[in-house]
Amino acid sequence: MATLSTGHGTATVQYRLRAGYQPSRYDCDYTRGLLTQLPALFGLPTATVTHDICQVAGAEACVYTVRWRQRRLLSWLWRGQRRTADAADDALAGRMELLQRTVAELVAAEQPERALALVADRAGYAVNAQAFLLVASPAPDQPRQVHGYGLTDAEIAVLTDAPPTSFAGTIVAEIASPNRYYGYLVAYCEDFFDAERRMLDAYANLAAVALDALSALDTAAERQRTAERLLALARQLTLARTPAEVATVTADAVRSVMGADSATVLLHQHGKLRMAANAGVSDSRLRKAQNLTVSRQDTDLFDRFRAGTGQPRVYDRTCTDPFILAMLDTFDHDMMIIVDIALPEHPYGILVAAYDTPQGTARAREIINRMSGVADQAATVLRTCELLEETWRLAHADPLTGLANRRAFMAALDTALGVGGGGVLFIDLDGFKTVNDTLGHAAGDELLTAVAARLTAQARTGDLVARLGGDEFVVLAHGTSGADTLPELTGRIQRAFTEPITLTGAGAPRTVPARASVGGTRFHAGEPPRHVLHRADTAMYEAKRATLSSY
DSSP: OEEEEEETTEEEEEEOOOTTOOOOHHHHHHHHHHHHTGGGGGTOOOOEEEEEEOGGGTOSSEEEEEEOOOOOHHHHHHTTSSOOHHHHHHHHHHHHHHHHHHHHHHHHOOSHHHHHHHHHHHHHHHTTOSEEEEEEOSSTTSOOEEEEESOOHHHHHHHHHSOOOOBTTEEEEEEEOSSOEEEEEEEEOSOOOHHHHHHHHHHHHHHHHHHHHHHHHHHHHHHHHHHHHHHHHHHHHHHOOSHHHHHHHHHHHHHHHSOOSEEEEEEEETTEEEEEEEESOOHHHHHHHHTOEEOTTTOHHHHHHHHTOOOOEEEETTOOOHHHHHHHHHTTOSEEEEEEEEETTEEEEEEEEEESSOOOHHHHHHHHHHHHHHHHHHHHHHHHHHHHHHHHHHHHBOTTTOSBOHHHHHHHHHHHHHHOOEEEEEEEEESHHHHHHHHOHHHHHHHHHHHHHHHHHHSOTTOEEEEEETTEEEEEEEHHHHHHTHHHHHHHHHHHTSSOEEEOSSSSOEEEOOEEEEEEEEEOTTOOHHHHHHHHHHHHHHHHHHHHHHO
16 A cells, blocks of 8 residues: 555545455455544544545556545634644645645636636635535536535535525635626535635635636637638638539538537528528438528518518527428427528528527527628628629620620630530521611610520520620530531521511511521631631621522
């Protein structure tokens, strides 16, 4: 047997059997009984002994933790056994030394749980308590920590339900600061001195200060991590160019920053909220998430979104909305927090953070604040995407017909020439000037729009139909198959102009003939785009001359 460590009213003892002997529970019980009697040799109450590490369970040696109530130095002084000033100084110095060591160790404690355990280990012995209990919660949403000795489990259960009040033989000290109430210390003895009451208050205050400091450090660290994640989100959002990319980045950020079990972005499309991105949902539920839509018929959540109130919404199992409850069941969540992605007069969608377990009120409020910031960033970038799309459309789309314009066509042709062959058809309307001159420019515009619709209907999937200007149109057919089917495509387009076009603009409906000259050419990779377009233009004029000569 050897002593590993000693402290104020505590010691740790190691007991190791000699080689060849079999460990026995009876031997452990005998040793524990022996150790409980050691304080009795000095006129003190018996010790309490805990034995968690045991050779019977396979450990290399048994370890016993012995705790005892130390001699009440102050009572010796009061009773006249030691009345010198030096003795009183020694007693107070010992208490202060223990308190100072506790302060130093609390400074080094990195976790609130460790700080509370340290205070519990020291405070009861500092006041020579026969029994002691510490009950405290490091944070409002965290479970209570319970530390004590000299009490039965039943007594501890009663005392943790509600703190007792101080009376003879009992001291209660609240662990509280101006910022927060954490819990309380309870010490029991036959009698206490005023100095000991003040000492217990000092430990309680020390615990509160330590918890405040650790909470502040933890909050600062969490805010730093959140700021870093939000900065990373801002950087990623600047690279997003489409609503789908914005939704993906936003969902990933919500799951990371808000600690959500899953995060979903639903964007408003064609009268419904449709799932645009999800992060965290299990593979088994991914298909359901991808098919998720929300409409006015499903839930009033949609109308609240369209109303643009901007109010976050928290749903849990107490919700009465059948659709919300079905969503919680489908994805096995207990809580959803929803924030609108919107700018004034521009609702884009909703942001959903889902949790498998309920979040406390304070935690939910914190999540909402962070989600609102993320949603605002997402809405700003979605608006930017809209403006970019509109700018691109103005630069690359024909404002009258909605087809690609000359710039877009030349860029597409240049790209096609960089990867392989294909074909180009050049279409020019016959008699367009007559329609403009006799029926007016509005009728001419209506005719061009109708021609664009017919050309689009005859083009294959993947072909590009463009209006170069005036009454000139082109079709870009990509790839070898596009080149091979060029005669067939030419025939389809020519047949599309056999039926006249009815103009329904201002005045009575008028039917005008639809005639067009079509010429085409194949191209190969590496050719200059202007050469290809020139050949197609030449082929069209040859077709026009042939058509005019036949009239």
